[in-house]
Amino acid sequence: xxxxxxxxxxxxxxxxxxxxxxxxxxxxxxxxxxxxxxxxxxxxxxxxxxxxxxxxxxxxxxxxxxxxxxxxxxxxxxxxxxxxxxxxxxxxxxxxxxxxxxxxxxxxxxxxxxxxxxxxxxxxxxxxxxxxxxxxxxxxxxxxxxxxxxxxxxxxxxxxxxxxxxxxxxxxxxxxxxxxxxxxxxxxxxxxxxxxxxxxxxxxxxxxxxxxxxxxxxxxxxxxxxxxxxxxxxxxxxxxxxxxxxxxxxxxxxxxx
Amino acid sequence: xxxxxxxxxxxxxxxxxxxxxxxxxxxxxxxxxxxxxxxxxxxxxxxxxxxxxxxxxxxxxxxxxxxxxxxxxxxxxxxxxxxxxxxxxxxxxxxxxxxxxxxxxxxxxxxxxxxxxxxxxxxxxxxxxxxxxxxxxxxxxxxxxxxxxxxxxxxxxxxxxxxxxxxxxxxxxxxxxxxxxxxxxxxxxxxxxxxxxxxxxxxxxxxxxxxxxxxxxxxxxxxxxxxxxxxxxxxxxxxxxxxxxxxxxxxxxxxxxxxxxxxxxxxxxxxxxxxxxxxxxxxxxxx
Numbered sequence: 001x002x003x004x005x006x007x008x009x010x011x012x013x014x015x016x017x018x019x020x021x022x023x024x025x026x027x028x029x030x031x032x033x034x035x036x037x038x039x040x041x042x043x044x045x046x047x048x049x050x051x052x053x054x055x056x057x058x059x060x061x062x063x064x065x066x067x068x069x070x071x072x073x074x075x076x077x078x079x080x081x082x083x084x085x086x087x088x089x090x091x092x093x094x095x096x097x098x099x100x101x102x103x104x105x106x107x108x109x110x111x112x113x114x115x116x117x118x119x120x121x122x123x124x125x126x127x128x129x130x131x132x133x134x135x136x137x138x139x140x141x142x143x144x145x146x147x148x149x150x151x152x153x154x155x156x157x158x159x160x161x162x163x164x165x166x167x168x169x170x171x172x173x174x175x176x177x178x179x180x181x182x183x184x185x186x187x188x189x190x191x192x193x194x195x196x197x198x199x200x201x202x203x204x205x206x207x208x209x210x211x212x213x214x215x216x217x218x219x220x221x222x223x224x225x226x227x228x229x230x231x232x233x234x235x236x237x238x239x240x241x242x243x244x245x246x247x248x249x250x251x252x253x254x255x256x257x
Numbered sequence: 258x259x260x261x262x263x264x265x266x267x268x269x270x271x272x273x274x275x276x277x278x279x280x281x282x283x284x285x286x287x288x289x290x291x292x293x294x295x296x297x298x299x300x301x302x303x304x305x306x307x308x309x310x311x312x313x314x315x316x317x318x319x320x321x322x323x324x325x326x327x328x329x330x331x332x333x334x335x336x337x338x339x340x341x342x343x344x345x346x347x348x349x350x351x352x353x354x355x356x357x358x359x360x361x362x363x364x365x366x367x368x369x370x371x372x373x374x375x376x377x378x379x380x381x382x383x384x385x386x387x388x389x390x391x392x393x394x395x396x397x398x399x400x401x402x403x404x405x406x407x408x409x410x411x412x413x414x415x416x417x418x419x420x421x422x423x424x425x426x427x428x429x430x431x432x433x434x435x436x437x438x439x440x441x442x443x444x445x446x447x448x449x450x451x452x453x454x455x456x457x458x459x460x461x462x463x464x465x466x467x468x469x470x471x472x473x474x475x476x477x478x479x480x481x482x483x484x485x486x487x488x489x490x491x492x493x494x495x496x497x498x499x500x501x502x503x504x505x506x507x508x509x510x511x512x513x514x515x516x517x518x519x520x521x522x523x524x525x526x527x528x529x530x531x532x533x534x535x536x537x538x539x540x541x542x543x544x
Contacts, residue, residue, distance in 0.1 A: 054429055086431035097426040100444065109440070110430025159426070166430055 004031040006073075007200045008053070008089075008170055013067040015048050015057065022048050023228035026067075028219055030170065035192060035201040037211035037236065040221030041251070045228025046204040047094075050172045053202075054091045055082050071170070087114055090168035094175040096155035103150070104143045106158055111165040125165055132195065133161035134187040153184025160191065171195070172202045177210065189214050208252060212240050220248050292516050299514025309490075312476065313499045314507050318515050320479050324393070324489030325462060325522070327481060328472065331397025332461050333454070336408055340454070343405060344412035345438060361410075368406035373466040375403050380470035390486035396472025403467060404457030411453020415446030448536035455530035459523045465493040492519045 008030040015022045023045030030036055038046045051057040052065050055076065069076045076085050099109055107126045111117065117125065126143065130136040135157040139150070147158055156176060163171065173192075177185040192201055192214050205211050211218050218240070219233040232239065232248045243249050303317060310316030347364070351357045379399040383389045419442060427437045443450075473491040475498045481487040492515055499512035 056425060056429060059425070059428070083431045083433055086429060091429040093422065093426065093429075095422060097420075097422040099423065099426075099441070109427075110432065113430075113432050113436050162430065 004033060006031055007071065008202075009068075009070040009073070010049075010053070011068040011070070013049065013052060013065070013069060015045065015052055015066070016064050017060070017062050021227050022063075023052075023221075026228070026230055028230070028233060030200050030202060032200055033196050033198075034217065035196060035203060035215045037215035037218045038202065038204045038221060039206070039208060039211050039218060039251075040228065040231075041223045043226055043228070044221035044223035046221060047174050048228065050091060050174050050202065050204060053170075053172060054089055055085055056091070058082065086168075087166055088168055089170040089172065090163040090166055092156075092160050092163050092171070092173045092176050094178055096152060096159045098147045098150070098155050098158065101147065102144045103139050103147045103158060106147045107161050107165050109162055111167075114166060129161040129164040132164055132191060133157045134191055135161060151184075153180045153187070156180055156184060157187060157191075160188065169199060170202070171199045172204075174204045175206060176203075178206060185210070208240075212236060220251060222247060222251075289520065292513065292520050295510075296513035296515075296517030299510045300517055304511075304514055305518070308479075309476065309495075312508075313495065313502070313511055314505055318492065318495060318511075318518065320490045321492045321495045321515065322518065323480065324473065324478065324491045325493075325519075327393050327489055328396050328400060328468065328491060329458060329462055331393060332400040332404065333458060335397055335401035336404055336454070336457065339401065340405055340408035340412060340450075341443075343409035344416060344450075345442070347409070348413045348416040349434070349438065349442065364406040364410055367402075368410075370403075371466075372403060372464050375399050375467040376470045379467060384471055389484070391472055391474065391488040392484060393472055393481045393487060393489045394484050396468040396489070396491075399467045399471055400461040400464060403464065404461050407457040407460065408450070408453045411456070412446055412450040415449025415453075416442050418449070419445045448533040452530045452533035455526050455533070459526040459530075462522060462526070463493055463519060465497050469494050469497070492522075 006029050010026055010028050013026040014024050026045075026049060028036070038049065040046055048057065051060070053069055053076070057063045057065055065077075071080065071085070071088060074080065076089075080088070099106055104122075104126055107129060108117070108122055111125065112122075127136060127140075130139065135154060138154060139158075147155070150158060156179075160173075160176070173188075177188050180188070189210065192203065195201070203211070203215060215236045217234065218236045220231045220239075220243075221228050222231045231251070232243060232245050239248070240252070243252060305317060305322065306319050307317035308319050309321070343364075347357060347360055351360060376399070379395060383395040383398060384391060389395050423441050423445065424437060427441050432440065468491060472489060473494040474488045475494065476490070478488045478490050481489060496512050496515045496519065499508045499515065502508040502512075
């Protein structure tokens with residue numbers, strides 16, 4: 001992993017709202033083909049970090065983002081337009097959001113605003129991303145039926161496929177399996193592992209087991225006095241086997257956070 | 258004893274609420290029955306398709322209906338883009354809470370301005386200052402300004418009801434604001450918008466005050482021949498004038514007949530808005 005190219009670099013990211021610091025001095029790098037888990041208690045700023053990287057924080061009035069977020073060494077706030085940035089960095093939310101219309105329309109919802117797709121391209125793309133999201137077998141005969149009729153697990157995989165269709169190089173997932181049954185959770189985890197070679201992934205999760213199963217590196221965050229800070233980070237296997245700090249051990253044993 | 262007073266108070270408010278509810282229904286019902294009772298006898302095919310004669314004592318209301326529909330369509334065409342822009346400005350573009358509140362107060366205030374004031378201002382500005390003279394376009398413009406708050410607020414509330422997740426998901430996929438407006442906001446608030454539009458139009462169609470100074474004449478007009486100095490006839494102004502001729506039984510009869518036609522148009526518009534209103538209520542319940 002050491003020789004791989006750095007895709008994303010967070011340098012001393014501090015986010016505050018109305019003089020109240022939400023996340024303080026967060027720094028980490030994401031390399032090509034790496035999966036990082038952000039694990040921490042509620043209020044430790046995991047989602048805020050993702051929203052800052054995707055620049056959704058721009059919409060939250062009164063939110064102030066300090067520090068640097070670099071994508072391939074370029075400042076995401078200075079060197080990218082907001083829409084251009086989001087074609088590079090995709091975000092899958094905790095709660096699946098399905099737009100009115102068919103499954104097909106939902107998959108193509110974002111991508112058709114970025115590039116022209118003829119009918120053949122569109123059909124191929126829909127099949128490709130639905131296969132990657134492990135949803136193809138379940139929906140291939142009803143692509144033109146309303147997506148609203150899918151189960152919540154299928155909806156989440158559809159949201160996932162919709163993000164994949166835009167083909168971002170960095171994929172961020174904000175607790176994507178917190179509302180899902182074990183089958184759907186397993187399917188999403190399999191997708192992530194299969195995509196490792198082509199995508200760099202940041203996964204926010206509450207589940208220690210999920211972090212252990214999926215990620216190469218883990219970052220533990222604390223929420224001391226409502227401020228999110230990094231407690232400890234490192235190689236997932238090593239960190240779970242032998243955390244260095246007492247606070248991490250407490251969180252892992254369930255006695256803190 | 259305490260229970261007795263509580264029960265009495267509850268019963269009083271229940272009875273009072275029902276009474277007020279039935280009173281509103283009663284007023285609407287009574288008014289409608291009266292108009293239909295007095296007006297139906299004047300209605301005939303020839304009344305609807307012939308032009309007015311002898312200052313409304315005989316003949317029909319063909320050009321009054323034509324003029325009313327011209328006003329209605331021009332109002333609709335003018336109000337559509339303006340209410341879209343106003344609603345988007347209020348719900349999507351204004352980020353400051355204070356500014357949003359101030360803008361909302363402005364819209365409600367505009368909604369409460371008496372229609373005669375619109376008539377006077379329209380007369381001074383459009384008829385005199387812009388030298389448009391009495392014209393169907395002036396009438397359409399004035400009525401559009403008058404119903405703008407109704408239609409814009411309806412659309413704006415529809416947009417506000419859209420869950421934030423839709424906008425965030427669309428944004429996170431890299432959609433530009435214009436794409437979010439056309440693919441998320443407008444399709445999902447369509448029912449609210451159409452409902453507001455039809456209610457606004459139903460209100461505009463019955464207004465006399467704004468158009469009597471600016472758009473309509475009692476007699477002598479047929480189809481508009483241009484934009485400037487091109488007045489029309491209209492049902493509300495026709496009813497207003499015939500009602501003043503109350504010493505003449507036939508004129509009064511025709512006034513009731515015209516009122517009957519006008520109220521039918523309003524009912525049709527309100528009825529058309531019903532499915533959209535039901536959709537809005539359904540969406541509000543689900544959100």
